[in-house]
Amino acid sequence: MEIDNDKNIHIYQQYETKVFNLLDRYEKKLISIIVCYRKAIFRFIAIIDIFFRTAANLINKLYKIARYSTIPLHWLWIFITLRKMVEDQPDFMDLPFNKNGAHYWYAKPGEGKSTCVFHKNMEHAYLTGKAAYTTVQMERPRTRRDGTKFVYNQVFDPNELFVEGKQIKAWDKRFNKVVFEEILTQGFNHRLNNQSSYKDIVIPMIASMSAQRHQGIEIFDFISQLPKTDIQIMQMLTYYHRPKIKKKFDYVHWLQTGKFRFTIKGWKIKTYEIVLTGAADYEIIPYKTYFYPCTLHDDMEFFEQFNLKKNFDSLETMKGVTMS
Structure with missing residues (x-):
């Protein structure tokens, strides 16, 4: 067995x-x-x-x-x-965001508010010959043929322009646009409106906005992740914009390199009117929805995506507790 x-x-x-x-x-x-x-x-x-x-x-x-x-x-x-x-193409200068006055750009992170403002201001600059003042470095330096670096848009510090509730300097006539990038980082948190540091900047800034045509400024752009800001600024707005970035497959880049890449096709923008309903109140009313195409692809290569990074890199690093 x-x-x-x-x-x-x-x-x-x-x-x-x-x-x-x-x-x-x-x-x-x-x-x-x-x-x-x-x-x-x-x-x-x-x-x-x-x-x-x-x-x-x-x-x-x-x-x-x-x-x-x-x-x-x-x-x-x-x-x-x-x-x-x-x-x-529709006339660029007839688009709502080019109307003289103050404009508020609201969107969540990564939805395209800063890229849209940068692109439309570059296009506006090529047509008018005047670039923008910006509160942060939104543009990477370009290189001339002789090797020197330059930028079109000029960075400015609101604290140097507005001091103790007054505007102490004039806007340079070579610039006709002012961009306040991510206004929360500029101290424009309306919950601080009872503090003197807030009033020292916002009050003269509003006065400057009311006399912008006399100073050669056509457009004030306020970019934020909050849907609203100081009531006086909101009541002075020409339009309120909600952009949404749209991207496309870069077929030409794929043909040239074999690598997949997506570029900006444009922005779908919902524009609203600000209608005053009282001395201290307003309504945001839908005005127009339209697509704004990205045509300045070479200029978008110089857009500084992390334009606030330098501010935080200068801070001392906080050391956490080492895990045992």
């Missing part, structure tokens, strides 16, 4: 060995097939990439030759193209 059991065990072991050997051969075969397919696919992608790069370089050279060889006839094509671009 024991001999029969040993014989059965031996048979099972042989069967088990054959099964595992079969599985090992199947696994090796499957891996080899996957490797072959993988090499074939990568080789095909490489060939396609070389083809498109070669084609793009050839087209670019031919396009350059075509541009130079058609002087001055290509001015007709340029005129038609620019005319079509103007006809297809």
Whole structure:
């Protein structure tokens, strides 16, 4: 009986060995097939990439030759193209956020309020020739041909402009916009409106807003994560805006690098009117919803996303308790 059991065990072991050997051969075969397919696919992608790069370089050279060889006839094509671009796009200067006065931008973190204000102010600057004052460094430095750095928008400190309840300096006529980025970090928390430090800045700032046209300032932008601020500022607003950033897949970047990237397509903006309902009250009434396209992609490369980071980096680091 024991001999029969040993014989059965031996048979099972042989069967088990054959099964595992079969599985090992199947696994090796499957891996080899996957490797072959993988090499074939990568080789095909490489060939396609070389083809498109070669084609793009050839087209670019031919396009350059075509541009130079058609002087001055290509001015007709340029005129038609620019005319079509103007006809297809709404007049930028007619958009609500360009109306003279104060504007309030409210959105949660990452929804696009700062990028939208930066973009529209750059577009406004190219049309008017005047950039913006900003309370933080919203723009990364650009480089001139001689290697020197520069920015279009000028950073200013409200505490140097408004002192002891008075405006002690004039706005530079080269700038026609003022941006208060994240007003909570600028001390504009309306819960502090009974403190002298708050009044010393806000009261002369409101007075400056009331006389902005006389100082050459067209637009005041207030950016915040809170839906409202000081009642007097809210009552002086021309419009109240709620932007929402929209992004798109950067197909051209993928063609050039093979890497996936998403860029700003534009912003969906809900604009509201401020309607006064009393001496110390108001209502926010829907006015217009529209899409504002991102057209200055090169300029957006210079937008400083973490423009408040420098303020916190200068603080002493708080050391926590080490876990035991």
